Every structure is written in C-alpha cells, then in structure tokens.
Amino acid sequence: MSITIYPSQFNMRENGTYTQLPAIKGETGTQGVPGVGALPGGTAGQVPVKQSANDYDVAWEDIGWQLLWTNADPTSNFVEQTVALDLTEYSDIKVIFYATKASAASSTGSVLYSFEYPKTGVSSQYYRMNALHNTGSGSAAAWISRDLQGSDAGVFISSGGVKNTNVTTAMSTNNEVLIPFIIYAR
Amino acid sequence: MFALNLSADNRILSATFEQYAAPGQPLVEELPDGNIVDYRYENNEYIYDPLPEPEPPPYEPTADDLIGILLGVSE
Numbered sequence: 001m002s003i004t005i006y007p008s009q010f011n012m013r014e015n016g017t018y019t020q021l022p023a024i025k026g027e028t029g030t031q032g033v034p035g036v037g038a039l040p041g042g043t044a045g046q047v048p049v050k051q052s053a054n055d056y057d058v059a060w061e062d063i064g065w066q067l068l069w070t071n072a073d074p075t076s077n078f079v080e081q082t083v084a085l086d087l088t089e090y091s092d093i094k095v096i097f098y099a100t101k102a103s104a105a106s107s108t109g110s111v112l113y114s115f116e117y118p119k120t121g122v123s124s125q126y127y128r129m130n131a132l133h134n135t136g137s138g139s140a141a142a143w144i145s146r147d148l149q150g151s152d153a154g155v156f157i158s159s160g161g162v163k164n165t166n167v168t169t170a171m172s173t174n175n176e177v178l179i180p181f182i183i184y185a186r
Numbered sequence: 187m188f189a190l191n192l193s194a195d196n197r198i199l200s201a202t203f204e205q206y207a208a209p210g211q212p213l214v215e216e217l218p219d220g221n222i223v224d225y226r227y228e229n230n231e232y233i234y235d236p237l238p239e240p241e242p243p244p245y246e247p248t249a250d251d252l253i254g255i256l257l258g259v260s261e
Contacts, residue, residue: 072203072217076222077221084211166249168246
C-alpha cells in the first residue's frame with residue numbers, strides 16, 4: 001500500500017503549540033451497485049407503463065388496439081351471441097362489420113363499418129350500431145342495426161335489424177346484415 | 187383449425203381461428219358448408235338443424251306507394 005502525505009490544514013495542539021498534521025489519501029473505493037435501468041422482459045412493440053406513482057413501478061404493456069378475434073366465416077348469418085373474450089385488461093372495444101354477408105363474399109369490394117365504444121358503459125344499456133346502407137343502384141337505402149355491450153367476459157352482439165328508411169315500422173330481425181368481422185380492444 | 191362459439195343447446199353461433207379461441211371452446215378442422223348457424227355440434231359431429239326463417243315484416247306502403255294509390259297509378 002502506498003501512502004501519500006499532503007500538508008494538512010488542521011493542527012494538533014500539544015503543550016501550547018500547534019503541530020501540523022499530515023493528511024492521508026485512502027484507496028479507491030469498490031464499484032457501486034448498478035443503478036435502475038430499462039426493465040427486462042416485454043415483447044416487440046410494448047412500452048413501459050407506470051403502475052403507480054412510486055419510482056420504478058413500471059411494467060411492459062401493449063398500447064393501441066389489439067386484435068382479439070376474427071370471424072372465420074363472415075359469409076354466414078350472425079345470430080345474437082356473446083363472443084367469448086377475456087377483456088379484463090381492456091377498457092375500449094372496436095368492432096369492424098361487413099355491411100352484409102353478401103358484402104363479405106363479394107370479390108369486387110366490401111363495404112365495412114366500424115364501431116367503437118367503452119367496455120363498461122351505462123349499466124345494462126346497449127350501444128346501438130346504426131348504419132344507412134344502400135344495397136345498390138336502384139335500391140332504396142335501408143337502416144341496418146346491431147346492439148352491442150361489453151363485459152370482462154366478451155362482446156355481446158344482438159340480432160341484426162333492417163328497416164326501409166321510408167316506413168315507420170320497427171326493425172325486422174335480419175341476421176344477414178352487419179356481420180362482425182374483427183374485434184379489437186385496448 | 188377453428189374454434190366454435192356454441193349456444194347452450196350446442197348450436198354454432200360463430201367460429202373464429204384457433205389463436206383467438208376462448209378457454210373450453212371446441213376446436214375443429216373444418217367448418218360445415220353453408221350457414222354455420224344452421225348446425226349444432228354434438229359428440230364431435232355436425233347436425234344440420236336450420237333455424238326457422240324469421241317472420242317477414244308487415245307491409246307498410248311507402249310515400250311513393252300512397253301517391254300511386256291516390257293517383258290510381260300502379261306499377
């Protein structure tokens with residue numbers, strides 16, 4: 001061990017006189033513990049999100065809309081049902097519909113509608129997806145409709161409804177319209 | 187592979203792909219032809235059991251129909 005002696009600014013009093021004391025420089029200390037850096041884990045596209053106001057309480061999470069379900073047979077009628085999904089980690093739902101099952105089967109282009117709503121809305125009430133759909137040249141436009149509701153267990157989608165715009169009757173059940181095609185959540 | 191969403195009486199309500207299957211949903215290699223909601227799935231078999239057709243909506247004349255009736259014009 002080498003010791004370097006420097007002149008000190010401190011003195012020791014001895015027998016009424018002051019004696020200058022030497023100062024000694026110590027050895028270099030050991031390496032400290034590494035600081036908190038980027039959180040390990042996560043997958044491509046995820047971002048760190050604070051889980052509380054506490055420092056370093058961060059977790060990797062998906063952001064934006066996540067694809068949770070795709071209709072494997074959109075050319076079939078779609079009857080009233082709850083599409084079973086685990087939505088406990090999500091707060092918003094987006095459903096993409098084909099206008100009709102014929103539209104889903106079209107090879108020349110499909111008409112799509114998008115509907116976005118909060119998972120938990122007003123208790124026991126539904127969100128109504130209404131669209132004014134023109135089935136083609138020479139045909140009167142018609143209202144087409146589905147009611148939707150979200151929960152932790154999935155997405156409820158009612159029977160489809162149709163009515164012409166120039167009549168006052170109620171919607172008629174028609175499960176050939178507004179065929180859900182994709183469900184996203186975030 | 188497809189995952190079936192079944193009703194309480196085993197009617198096929200809809201189908202999705204295997205990667206989107208909910209726990210407990212039956213997985214199948216192929217879907218039945220035609221409207222899948224016309225089938226039930228029991229004992230690993232499809233049973234053709236179509237739903238009854240919905241009642242047609244009651245006829246209600248449109249504004250054009252009423253004008254035609256008033257003018258005695260028929261198409």
